[in-house]
Amino acid sequence: MTRVRIEIDDRLTDKEIVIRTPVYDADVKRLSQQLQAADKVQPQLRFFKGDTEYYLDVHDILFFETEDRQINAHTVDDIFEIHYRLYELEDLLPATFMRISKSAILNTTKIFALTHSISNSLVEFQHSQKQVYVSRKYYKPLKARLEERR
Secondary structure, three states: OOOOOOOOOOOOOOOOOOOOOOOOHHHHHHHHHHHHHOOOOOOOOEEEEOOOOOOHHHHOOOOOEOOOOOEEEEEOOOEEOOOOHHHHHHHHHOOOEEEEEEEEEHHHHEEEEEEEOOOOOEEEEEEOOOOOEEHHHHHHHHHHHHHHHO
């Protein structure tokens, strides 16, 4: 049985959440990640195409990728520019996004298929012909994240 207890302490300056558990298992890990994701303020990112600014829901983004020193955001059927660096996006985006190479961050909820090979792995997305490669360094963390989704 899980108990929830809230204590109010006016001496605190920041909120603190403590999880007490007999074992660190998948449920505790998932709860911790959900709490951390909920704590992140959803950024209102601006996307650009030519002279037009777009305000998209970040959950519609399949992946972010660098191309010629420019960061592009890929949706199912379009590409937009964004004026952030990948390391900045890593801090701004919800926990459903993760780095998969030096040049890409993807939305793990949009993954349809993952094909593994010796040098790299290929990610395919739902309802799109777009693909992106995962480097060897990031394959195991991505695979673990996908296993957690089950």
